[in-house]
Amino acid sequence: MPGALADPLLSVRKLTKHFPVRTGLFGRASGQVRAVDGISLDVGHGETLGIVGESGCGKTTLGRTILRLVEPTSGEIRFDGVDVRALKGKDLRAMRRNMQIIFQDPFSSLNPRMTIGATVREGLTVHRIAEGAAADQRVRQLLEEVGLRGEYASQYPHEFSGGQRQRVGIARALAVEPRFIVCDEPVSALDVSVQAQVINLLRDLQRDRGLAYLFIAHDLSVVEHMANRVAVMYLGRIVEFATAPDLYREPLMPYTQALLSAVPVPDPVTKRQRIVLAGDVPSPANPPSGCVFHPRCHHPARDAACAAIVPPLEEKSPGHWVACIKQPPTTVAWDEQRKAGATKQPERHLPVLGTAV
Amino acid sequence: MTMPARPVPNSSAAGESPPLLRVQDLRTYFHVGGAVARAVDGVSFDIRQGETVGMVGESGCGKSVTALSLLRLIDPPGRIESGSRIEFEGRDLLTLNEEGIRQLRGNRIAMVFQEPMTALNPVFTIGDQVAEVARVHAGASRRAAWDRAVEMLNLVGIPDPRERAKSYPHQLSGGMRQRVLIAMALVMNPSLLIADEPTTALDVTIQAQILELLADLQQRLGLAVLLITHDLGVVAEVTSRVLVMYGGQIVERAPVRELFAHPRHPYTRGLLEAMPRLGRPRDRLTVIPGTVPPPTRWPSGCRFRDRCAWAWQRCADEHPPEYVVTADHTARCHLVDEPSRDVTPAAAGVAR
Numbered sequence: 001m002p003g004a005l006a007d008p009l010l011s012v013r014k015l016t017k018h019f020p021v022r023t024g025l026f027g028r029a030s031g032q033v034r035a036v037d038g039i040s041l042d043v044g045h046g047e048t049l050g051i052v053g054e055s056g057c058g059k060t061t062l063g064r065t066i067l068r069l070v071e072p073t074s075g076e077i078r079f080d081g082v083d084v085r086a087l088k089g090k091d092l093r094a095m096r097r098n099m100q101i102i103f104q105d106p107f108s109s110l111n112p113r114m115t116i117g118a119t120v121r122e123g124l125t126v127h128r129i130a131e132g133a134a135a136d137q138r139v140r141q142l143l144e145e146v147g148l149r150g151e152y153a154s155q156y157p158h159e160f161s162g163g164q165r166q167r168v169g170i171a172r173a174l175a176v177e178p179r180f181i182v183c184d185e186p187v188s189a190l191d192v193s194v195q196a197q198v199i200n201l202l203r204d205l206q207r208d209r210g211l212a213y214l215f216i217a218h219d220l221s222v223v224e225h226m227a228n229r230v231a232v233m234y235l236g237r238i239v240e241f242a243t244a245p246d247l248y249r250e251p252l253m254p255y256t257q258a259l260l261s262a263v264p265v266p267d268p269v270t271k272r273q274r275i276v277l278a279g280d281v282p283s284p285a286n287p288p289s290g291c292v293f294h295p296r297c298h299h300p301a302r303d304a305a306c307a308a309i310v311p312p313l314e315e316k317s318p319g320h321w322v323a324c325i326k327q328p329p330t331t332v333a334w335d336e337q338r339k340a341g342a343t344k345q346p347e348r349h350l351p352v353l354g355t356a357v
Numbered sequence: 358m359t360m361p362a363r364p365v366p367n368s369s370a371a372g373e374s375p376p377l378l379r380v381q382d383l384r385t386y387f388h389v390g391g392a393v394a395r396a397v398d399g400v401s402f403d404i405r406q407g408e409t410v411g412m413v414g415e416s417g418c419g420k421s422v423t424a425l426s427l428l429r430l431i432d433p434p435g436r437i438e439s440g441s442r443i444e445f446e447g448r449d450l451l452t453l454n455e456e457g458i459r460q461l462r463g464n465r466i467a468m469v470f471q472e473p474m475t476a477l478n479p480v481f482t483i484g485d486q487v488a489e490v491a492r493v494h495a496g497a498s499r500r501a502a503w504d505r506a507v508e509m510l511n512l513v514g515i516p517d518p519r520e521r522a523k524s525y526p527h528q529l530s531g532g533m534r535q536r537v538l539i540a541m542a543l544v545m546n547p548s549l550l551i552a553d554e555p556t557t558a559l560d561v562t563i564q565a566q567i568l569e570l571l572a573d574l575q576q577r578l579g580l581a582v583l584l585i586t587h588d589l590g591v592v593a594e595v596t597s598r599v600l601v602m603y604g605g606q607i608v609e610r611a612p613v614r615e616l617f618a619h620p621r622h623p624y625t626r627g628l629l630e631a632m633p634r635l636g637r638p639r640d641r642l643t644v645i646p647g648t649v650p651p652p653t654r655w656p657s658g659c660r661f662r663d664r665c666a667w668a669w670q671r672c673a674d675e676h677p678p679e680y681v682v683t684a685d686h687t688a689r690c691h692l693v694d695e696p697s698r699d700v701t702p703a704a705a706g707v708a709r
Binding site for chain 1: 561566593617618627633644
């Protein structure tokens, strides 16, 4: 599996989450959406693992399944060696102290009827970390740590801007002193200037507290800035995995290449070679056969074998994992490809993405 | 209000035909309770035939209210204040009666909004909805309107348009729905398309398709486009001139290359530096401290001064006019007047 670590903080193996599709008058299950389809990954102590992908790729479900906010269908989740899926009741609650989440929408993720002090304090009470005056003191400290004033504790969410609310969400997550935080699109609802403030805050907190992040985002430049290693998801699967510098310098999966080339560059002088993909992301209820990306793929060696063979996620160069049987080297032998209808030999395809004019 | 010390340059040089759209001192205020929210507060700009102008800024800067004002879609307690002028194709939009403005909307000026999910009626087919525009605005027959709808769906790149016209909105993806909205906007051959964050709700690969489509249509139809966005990347990709808004005013305007190469307003510089850039990871992002003040309480003097690392006494005392930097580049910042102060401030943008 890609990016296995000797001493991971979090390790996920073959995780799946299938949702039933209900149709008709009586809502019978007529199919399944494989939102998360056999994902394995490790997150190290104090590192940021980035998850990128477009809507519907399963990245949000992945984050929630890891925290068991959504029950997985199958697979294994270990946190610091403890089997998270086996935990119940009190033990699960205790485990949640270690694993927190920051949500995308700072407008709907805070209870409008609770003061922000009460919101931050809730975790302290639930986990019996502090009570009474000590808790008040701690709440003020937390608010200050995320760049808010202590006296804001008595105010309500509607009195704050989006960026300030996101800081409250971060303070709430920090209250229980977690070691791991799922950041689910934490800055995508924010304005550019405020986004930079929150990104810097998340990095400072990581450095000061040794936090590990699973950083889920659709914005590739934000992920490049935040992550040590990056997994690219498409229709519930990881299709590419590498360190951030490797992935951004040399994206090998044709999907990643297209994704990177589509990002508008804030530089009118540089015109990038853009790979415009045909069509939309297919429905996860009815994914294409073989390589799930093949109907939209621009690799010159794409052929019938791509529609027949499910490409294994394989290591193309040290630490760089890609699910593509047409990017050499591949463990799917030419004989096997030919039997599946292949007409084109694998060849290295690495379009140049940035060119000045 | 301070008047510009030097005349604001008209973007059309002498000898050229008058612009398609000319906005002068547009002020749109919202009178709520005792307070006045000056959402748009003295905005002037031109758009020439066939050009794409970007209007960029963050939430609350007044860019969407500007767009709605151009179509006179401002409802009480909002009001376009007297003294504002909007001239379009030689006509004064603010003195037209209700019927007159309705004739313009959808016919000559069309608009595409951000949310492709809510802008379509879920119980009619997309063909019906596009055809309805032709029937209402051009009085076309049912048959002719349907044919026009299919033609428009084809124009915006919807595959198999004759069949797809019979689909309902929920059967289409977000990108396809945005194409339908663009088709509806273009049915009557408008000369100006206002696109308010047209790609913000879309995935990046779909955004690329829509931007490509807009650029293609703009060229083929000679359409003028006012593209409103918060994304400087989008601005750099598709526009030729840029208006940067802050605090209900245009704080900088320039041709796109000039703006990105030589931004003069600290706000524009801040926006450019605050963005993480692909292929250029940095340890820390430069930030603009603080947040946009509410439109009921713009600071005195320069509206950006309490977030600006360069600000000095003059910025509090004097509202900066649009200083001329070069013929087609202006910035509402006293630094242009006192360039000796324009050195990197020691503490610039290090605050969290």
